[in-house]
Amino acid sequence: MTFAPAPRPGSAGPPPPRPQRPLWHWLLLGGAGMALLLVALIVALILLWQILGRGDPETTLDDFYDSLQTSDCALFEETTTPEYRDATGLTSCDVFEQATSDMTGVDYEVTDRVNRFGYAIFYVTERYEDRGETIEVPLRYFVERSSGQWGLAGIEPVDENSPDLITGS
The missing domain is CATH 3.10.450.50 (Nuclear Transport Factor 2; Chain: A,)
Structure with a gap:
């Protein structure tokens, strides 16, 4: 006679959910992204001003x-x-x-x-x-x-x- 293996403790049911990143991570990444976009916008405006302000x-x-x-x-x-x-x-x-x-x-x-x-x-x-x-x-x-x-x-x-x-x- 064959017997089924004994169930392991904790293996029954879905796996436990992954721990979520804390909210401050997302705020920090969003703030850094916005700062990078702001710097890129300022550089683009300076270049545009230099090109348009060259005069004739x-x-x-x-x-x-x-x-x-x-x-x-x-x-x-x-x-x-x-x-x-x-x-x-x-x-x-x-x-x-x-x-x-x-x-x-x-x-x-x-x-x-x-x-x-x-x-x-x-x-x-x-x-x-x-x-x-x-x-x-x-x-x-x-x-x-x-x-x-x-x-x-x-x-x-x-x-x-x-x-x-x-x-x-």
């Missing part, structure tokens, strides 16, 4: 001419580099306003633009009236990017008889 060097050139025509010293300082202001002697608002108070009727046309890493070169034909005669002056403007802002760094006349040092033509 041609807008800087337009603002420069506006500052000359309206004698707006704050706009002039915003659109030029300190080195340019030192080189031209327009180092204070009083000097700038005195130098630009008689300036009227200056018109300009951007004829070419060369982009380089960190700066742009604009070829401009400037027109103004002098004793009833229209004068055209070809100029080269150097606009550089510094500290996230575009600023006018230099102006030089273009000699049409000499080769262009920038483009080689």
Whole structure:
């Protein structure tokens, strides 16, 4: 005769439930996840602000001419580099306003633009009236990017008889 094995104590019925994690574990993991998402959002916003706030060097050139025509010293300082202001002697608002108070009727046309890493070169034909005669002056403007802002760094006349040092033509 065969006998069935004797039942083992505790083996009858379903297995005991697993112990659940305490609530503070879930709160800690959720808080860490939210902090990580917040940091990622802040980094994304900073990058977006940097990309959208880059500005345009041609807008800087337009603002420069506006500052000359309206004698707006704050706009002039915003659109030029300190080195340019030192080189031209327009180092204070009083000097700038005195130098630009008689300036009227200056018109300009951007004829070419060369982009380089960190700066742009604009070829401009400037027109103004002098004793009833229209004068055209070809100029080269150097606009550089510094500290996230575009600023006018230099102006030089273009000699049409000499080769262009920038483009080689």
